[in-house]
Amino acid sequence: MAISEWPRAERPREKLIQRGAAALSDAELLAIFLRTGPPGCSAVDLGRQLLRDFGSLRGILDADINRFCSGRGLGLARFALLQAALEIARRHFAENLARDNCLTNPTQTVQYLRTQLRDHDHEVFACLMLDNRNRVIAFRELFRGTIDGASVYPREVVKQALADNAAAVILAHNHPSGISEPSQADIRITERLRKALALVDIRVLDHVIVGDETTCLSEQGLV
Numbered sequence: 479m480a481i482s483e484w485p486r487a488e489r490p491r492e493k494l495i496q497r498g499a500a501a502l503s504d505a506e507l508l509a510i511f512l513r514t515g516p517p518g519c520s521a522v523d524l525g526r527q528l529l530r531d532f533g534s535l536r537g538i539l540d541a542d543i544n545r546f547c548s549g550r551g552l553g554l555a556r557f558a559l560l561q562a563a564l565e566i567a568r569r570h571f572a573e574n575l576a577r578d579n580c581l582t583n584p585t586q587t588v589q590y591l592r593t594q595l596r597d598h599d600h601e602v603f604a605c606l607m608l609d610n611r612n613r614v615i616a617f618r619e620l621f622r623g624t625i626d627g628a629s630v631y632p633r634e635v636v637k638q639a640l641a642d643n644a645a646a647v648i649l650a651h652n653h654p655s656g657i658s659e660p661s662q663a664d665i666r667i668t669e670r671l672r673k674a675l676a677l678v679d680i681r682v683l684d685h686v687i688v689g690d691e692t693t694c695l696s697e698q699g700l701v
Contacts, residue, residue: 481509481520490522504535511559516551524551539564540597568593572617580612580648580683587648588692590617595652595688601628603651605635610645612683618642630667632674639680647675649685658689665700672701 486492490506499507508525515524531549532538538546539560546557571590580587587606594617595602603621606614618638621628628651639647649671651664660668664687672682685695695701 481522504529508535508538511563512551512556519551527551536597572614575614580606580608580614582612584694588686588694591648591650591686592688592692595650598652599654600624601652601654603628603630603649605639606648606650607639607642607644608646608648608683609643612646615642615644630671632667632671635671636674636678636680639675640678644680646681646683648683651685651687653687653689656690658687658691658693660685660687660693660695660698660700665695668695668701 481489487496490502490509493506494502494510502510505522505525505528508528509521512521512524515521519527528538528549529535532541543554543557547553571586571593575583575586575590591604591606595604601623602619603623604617604619607616607618609615620635620638621630623629635647649668664685668682668685675682682701683696684701687693687695
């Protein structure tokens with residue numbers, strides 16, 4: 479049965495308008511973007527099939543173009559649509575963060591860093607450069623590495639922070655393994671960077687590690 483034949487309260491678009499996007503299941507959210515399914519299959523059915531095939535929303539959005547387009551009822555147009563939706567979400571977080579003091583809205587800061595770093599298949603070390611009111615000047619990806627590590631050079635971090643005229647920084651990197659607990663190497667480089675940046679009066683406010691979950695070293699008393 480086509481979605482247009484469903485009771486109005488059960489149709490994903492009408493349900494979103496009446497109850498908000500949070501009321502929709504993952505398959506229903508996908509159906510709004512997909513709009514239709516292949517013959518004999520509604521958009522919600524197609525959404526459910528995608529979740530089974532790719533394992534999760536993250537699996538769908540992380541899939542490369544060839545893997546995604548090989549699925550039944552999919553193609554370049556739908557790949558482009560979902561990737562555009564993902565990029566809109568990233569930019570939404572970035573614009574909200576640019577207006578706020580990072581210390582007064584730590585949840586939003588962590589969400590932004592997750593959208594920037596979570597989906598890399600290699601380690602990336604980055605910094606949020608902040609002004610003297612703890613507002614974002616820039617997000618800088620500074621070092622890239624292998625699946626289990628990236629070399630971080632304090633001199634280059636200090637150089638970029640000075641170039642951005644930063645008064646404070648939030649350090650961040652991802653763990654492609656998905657485990658967000660800090661290693662001894664993470665703790666050591668945090669301390670080295672804190673000392674190096676302090677020499678030029680730049681504060682390290684936190685070091686955020688992004689995996690399947692997110693760990694803030696400040697909450698563990700390590701910054």
